[in-house]
Amino acid sequence: MKKKTLAFILTLCMTVTGVICFAAGAAAAGGLQEIKAFLNADITLKLDGEAQVLKDANGVRTYPITYNDTTYLPVRSIAGLLGVDVGWDQATQSVLLGKQPSGIDLIDTYKAYYFSRDVGQIQSVEKKTEDISGVSYDHWIWVYFNGPTDRSVSFNIQGKHDTLTFSYYADCDTTLTVLGDNDTVLGEFSITGAKVAQTVTIPLFKTNELKFHMVRTGNGNNLRIFDAYLDAEQ
Structure with missing residues (x-):
């Protein structure tokens, strides 16, 4: 059946x-x-x-x-x-x-070393919550578009991981690009604003640098990255 x-x-x-x-x-x-x-x-x-x-x-x-x-x-x-x-x-x-995320939590394990304007990281130890696409989360990356349309946040994940699975949601049309060492493109996604959250998996090739670069292409102000899990260290 x-x-x-x-x-x-x-x-x-x-x-x-x-x-x-x-x-x-x-x-x-x-x-x-x-x-x-x-x-x-x-x-x-x-x-x-x-x-x-x-x-x-x-x-x-x-x-x-x-x-x-x-x-x-x-x-x-x-x-x-x-x-x-x-x-x-x-x-x-x-x-x-459904299937639950597994691996190493990017947002709670690694603290971003660079934030552009109007970008931040909330970790669960801060004991905050936010409703994202109908679900409450206690750690996430937030992006607010106000003025210039591009934003970025960077992590050093020490070359320990092969894959990253994460979800994203935005209320505006946005291009999200994930970059590795030497700005190598690891994944690029065209986000339609106010649609249901999406989950993707990208290869990391043991990169040290992990950068999320966001460019707003439509009306709206907010983007969220959450449920971000790296594969266990090899």
Whole structure:
């Protein structure tokens, strides 16, 4: 059976231990809140036209829940039907869907030695957060275009790495070029403003210098680079 994206939005989060937790409006930001909801065994879930039985990690049948006229589905069960990996990060109280980044975190491991005007680096030790393309992050590279249209930031990664995987998002059309030693082009990307964040992987060829050079080509002001992971040192 082919795995297709379900034609509805899942609005419930569920811990991987099988304990259901609800985001009840704005109160979710304050932690767990007791509510009154109903297990709804009358609802049938179909995937590619075939009825499905939802089960938890122990194989026990689970059911949709109805709360305030909205139907919520258990994330682990849905992820299993779609063949999507699911995990739970206790430290950040986060449900993890899909393949998770691995390797050495560029932004938290290396401090940039050069920033052009209106460019900065936020590391997780600073305990700040920002919503980027609908997801909250605690470390990222920020770029603000105000005046001149080109910006850059440079790292020395000591010739230890072969690949870099990172995501980017901008609210303006931008050309993003990644450069290595002697300004060798490692990757170049044309970004369309306000589109969904993109993830790319580029070869590094054991470069020492790693430079992100951004040129704005349309209206808008902001670009973010995040989820940047280097392969483990060889």
